[in-house]
Amino acid sequence: MNELQFGNKVRQVLNRGTDLDARALARLRAARGRALSVQRIENVPALAWADNILGRLGGLAGVSLRVLLPAVLLVGGLLGIYSWQQNHHAVEVTEIDAKLLTGDLPIDAYLDKGFEAWLKKQASS
Numbered sequence: 001m002n003e004l005q006f007g008n009k010v011r012q013v014l015n016r017g018t019d020l021d022a023r024a025l026a027r028l029r030a031a032r033g034r035a036l037s038v039q040r041i042e043n044v045p046a047l048a049w050a051d052n053i054l055g056r057l058g059g060l061a062g063v064s065l066r067v068l069l070p071a072v073l074l075v076g077g078l079l080g081i082y083s084w085q086q087n088h089h090a091v092e093v094t095e096i097d098a099k100l101l102t103g104d105l106p107i108d109a110y111l112d113k114g115f116e117a118w119l120k121k122q123a124s125s
Contacts, residue, residue: 095123 020028096119109115 092120092123096120099123 096116099119099122
């Protein structure tokens with residue numbers, strides 16, 4: 001049996017189910033009313049809609065947003081840390097240059113290889 005034949009059989013069975021007498025329809029209507037009257041409304045968390053949205057959006061090519069969002073946040077955090085470190089290094093170099101240009105040092109001090117290490121040690125203390 002193929003899908004089309006199966007679908008036609010299901011349609012026929014469903015159409016036959018609508019031929020109910022008035023007594024059966026009244027009983028069904030009463031049962032539905034009783035079921036609705038005892039139904040309790042359950043409380044849902046405030047952000048349940050967010051899970052609904054994330055669940056519906058399957059992601060890109062099978063990658064779920066539950067995986068994609070933390071990965072994007074991690075990469076963003078790493079870029080922020082890298083930028084902060086580069087800025088911190090630039091500030092250190094600027095401080096060293098300012099000390100060199102404003103200090104009263106002989107020209108031989110600028111030629112000393114350990115001078116930059118000494119300046120960094122002085123700046124850190």
